[in-house]
Amino acid sequence: MATAVLALALGGLQGCAVTSGQSSVGQYVDDATITTRVKARMAEDPTVAAMRIKVETLKGEVQLSGFATSQAEKDKAGAIAAAVPDVKGVRNSIVVSKPDQ
Template sequence: MKRHSLIAAAVLATAAVFSPLTHAQTHSNPPGRTAGEVVDDSVITTKVKAELLRAQATKSLKISVKTLDGVVNLSGSVESSEQMDSALRIVRGIKGVVDVKNNLQLR
């Protein structure tokens, strides 16, 4: 019984690792982009979201993050210019970010 559980866990772990790669290769490759480029952008997006949630000034904000070719596009609303500056500073500090497009709106 324990062996079956270990095998099932290994299969699930393998599927979790390769599922995003397979999805990127078959479903979300814009023309002219490799699966690696799509995965790189998704890693950057994940890092940006994690850092925005971690930072006190931006953790409660609803900021949309999209990345294409290392260019991060931020949209949503913030309550102050300090929050906007903080979000931009955080994003610019993440490895792999080439540029930041600021589409954040002050409320």
């Protein structure tokens, strides 16, 4: 089952153009894999609202953006991203905003 899901996910990459600044299709696939892993780990963590955080990866550098309700949530999202294999660095641009009261 996992193999079928992976095949479908990678099959969707066929015909995709390599974005500006990326050196090869292989690098694009690696970056897409890192992004998927970061998002999956955030979704598994109950202290991080993964739906409010955008994850982008370029040449192994992960960019986080979006909103968190506390500094602890922002820090945890950064730590999760940094712990993913093949991540070379994390730019944590998440904005901490107070929830409506």
